[in-house]
Amino acid sequence: MSNHVLNQPILYTQKLTAFYGDFQALFGIDFHLNIGETVAIIGSNGAGKTTFLRSITGLLCNEPSSVKFSGQPIGASSPDEIVKLGIAMVPEGRQLFPSLSVEENLRMGSLSGRSGQWDLRNIYELFPVLKERRHHGSMDLSGGQQQMVAIGRALMANPSILLCDEISLGLAPIIIKDIYRALPAICSEGVTVVVVEQDIRQAMAVSDRVYCFQEGRISLEGRPDELTTEAITHAYFGLEDAVS
Amino acid sequence: MSWIDAILQGTLLGGQYALYAAGLSLIFGVMRLVNIAHGDLIILGAYIALVCVEMLGLHPLLSMIIVCPTMFAIGYWMQKLVLNKTLGNDILPPLLVTFGLSIILQNVLMEVFSADSQRLQSGVLDTASLQLTDELTIGWLPLICFVTAVIVIASLQFLFYRTTMGMVFRATSDKAEIVQLMGVKKDRVFALAMGIALAVVGIASVFMAMRTNFDPSVGPGRLLYAFEAVIIGGLGNIWGTLLGGIIIGVSQAIGAQINPGWQQLAGHLAFLLILIFRPNGLFPRTKD
Numbered sequence: 001m002s003n004h005v006l007n008q009p010i011l012y013t014q015k016l017t018a019f020y021g022d023f024q025a026l027f028g029i030d031f032h033l034n035i036g037e038t039v040a041i042i043g044s045n046g047a048g049k050t051t052f053l054r055s056i057t058g059l060l061c062n063e064p065s066s067v068k069f070s071g072q073p074i075g076a077s078s079p080d081e082i083v084k085l086g087i088a089m090v091p092e093g094r095q096l097f098p099s100l101s102v103e104e105n106l107r108m109g110s111l112s113g114r115s116g117q118w119d120l121r122n123i124y125e126l127f128p129v130l131k132e133r134r135h136h137g138s139m140d141l142s143g144g145q146q147q148m149v150a151i152g153r154a155l156m157a158n159p160s161i162l163l164c165d166e167i168s169l170g171l172a173p174i175i176i177k178d179i180y181r182a183l184p185a186i187c188s189e190g191v192t193v194v195v196v197e198q199d200i201r202q203a204m205a206v207s208d209r210v211y212c213f214q215e216g217r218i219s220l221e222g223r224p225d226e227l228t229t230e231a232i233t234h235a236y237f238g239l240e241d242a243v244s
Numbered sequence: 245m246s247w248i249d250a251i252l253q254g255t256l257l258g259g260q261y262a263l264y265a266a267g268l269s270l271i272f273g274v275m276r277l278v279n280i281a282h283g284d285l286i287i288l289g290a291y292i293a294l295v296c297v298e299m300l301g302l303h304p305l306l307s308m309i310i311v312c313p314t315m316f317a318i319g320y321w322m323q324k325l326v327l328n329k330t331l332g333n334d335i336l337p338p339l340l341v342t343f344g345l346s347i348i349l350q351n352v353l354m355e356v357f358s359a360d361s362q363r364l365q366s367g368v369l370d371t372a373s374l375q376l377t378d379e380l381t382i383g384w385l386p387l388i389c390f391v392t393a394v395i396v397i398a399s400l401q402f403l404f405y406r407t408t409m410g411m412v413f414r415a416t417s418d419k420a421e422i423v424q425l426m427g428v429k430k431d432r433v434f435a436l437a438m439g440i441a442l443a444v445v446g447i448a449s450v451f452m453a454m455r456t457n458f459d460p461s462v463g464p465g466r467l468l469y470a471f472e473a474v475i476i477g478g479l480g481n482i483w484g485t486l487l488g489g490i491i492i493g494v495s496q497a498i499g500a501q502i503n504p505g506w507q508q509l510a511g512h513l514a515f516l517l518i519l520i521f522r523p524n525g526l527f528p529r530t531k532d
Contacts, residue, residue: 079424153426
């Protein structure tokens with residue numbers, strides 16, 4: 001959890017909706033993120049978590065004022081404009097560039113042109129194994145190492161907000177621990193973090209606040225220590241039976 | 245010795261085909277776009293060169309100074325204003341649109357320049373040759389064309405693997421959606437790639453116009469050679485296109501050596517054989 005949280009929203013969405021053709025995936029999402037905060041978004045498959053992140057990063061287009069970053073409407077901005085403003089994403093499934101080496105993948109992250117503390121040296125300090133394997137093809141790495149590259153690539157954009165989509169997906173528990181161990185170091189550099197997770201326990205452990213998504217709506221919001229297991233289970237699965 | 249001569253001449257002819265193919269390979273490599281108008285764009289470049297030669301009195305080789313930047317600009321804006329709007333998950337729209345562009349180009353060229361056959365005269369280069377042995381002679385023009393093809397392909401290879409722009413091209417080729425999350429405008433990357441591809445087409449155009457007659461209707465034939473060279477070499481492999489061009493050129497030369505009427509057929513047969521036994525080409529780069 002972060003120590004430098006300011007009660008000042010850096011990002012918020014207002015009645016955010018999203019569609020895939022005729023299919024509505026998000027229904028009026030009201031979300032806010034304070035500076036320095038780590039927020040977790042949990043929910044089952046198809047709850048709309050990834051769609052939500054895609055809407056914030058501009059991969060899905062919205063009404064301009066439905067997403068605001070530092071007071072500026074960005075709902076209709078393109079992904080390249082949004083990353084230049086300071087919102088970077090670690091996409092689900094890592095999505096590294098297979099034709100590029102590890103170092104080239106990391107350098108791709110710096111193309112947004114934002115200056116800051118994150119450069120190759122700092123990324124290699126955060127994930128030393130990547131320095132050893134910097135000239136290898138990105139697909140030659142293990143799943144955990146690939147995830148480190150994906151996180152490093154996003155950090156190379158020197159973002160104010162880092163969106164992490166399912167960074168533990170498909171990884172062994174011990175690797176997940178390694179990945180999450182980097183999170184405090186990232187937060188301490190002043191990066192505000194959003195973590196999308198299916199692993200509720202992991203999400204609760206690292207976050208200052210939690211949102212639970214269910215069928216494209218926010219079904220629960222609160223601080224981890226305020227939320228009961230019953231409430232989370234109900235919000236996550238949407239079944240009364242699941243509580244008992 | 246006549247067989248060695250055939251192979252040598254075929255290899256040099258392969259340089260010409262490789263120049264046709266390099267632009268097509270680049271376009272396919274970066275944006276998975278099959279440009280049906282590629283052959284007609286080669287002919288467009290030849291007519292631009294013709295105008296430069298006739299109006300400015302330039303030597304055809306010098307006309308490249310104007311042809312290549314002009315073709316770059318045509319490629320950049322054609323991609324930006326037209327083709328980018330057709331790119332997506334469906335491969336059919338770009339195919340149909342480039343097919344339409346092909347027809348439009350042929351008709352516009354026919355209207356402006358008529359159906360008369362044209363050729364660029366290159367003075368002494370037309371007949372100048374290099375005596376290798378008593379029985380082996382190669383023309384300077386085919387040799388210059390081949391060396392140019394090697395230089396162009398080496399330059400494209402350098403651009404792709406040694407520059408930041410090349411890194412962005414490769415990343416865009418891998419994942420065009422994700423590259424936007426790096427702050428890259430993929431539409432601009434596509435436009436740049438098309439611009440560079442057509443600048444290369446400009447070089448191919450000038451050599452074609454110096455070596456053979458052309459008219460507005462011969463574009464599809466050039467497209468066929470370009471396709472065959474790209475597919476033989478392996479989709480997206482730039483050096484492979486040189487090899488593909490050489491294989492077609494040598495096959496044609498050997499076919500012509502056996503029977504002059506078999507020249508074209510032999511090239512197509514070589515392509516067919518490779519398509520049967522190595523459908524992804526000899527050195528495929530793409531994974532999909």
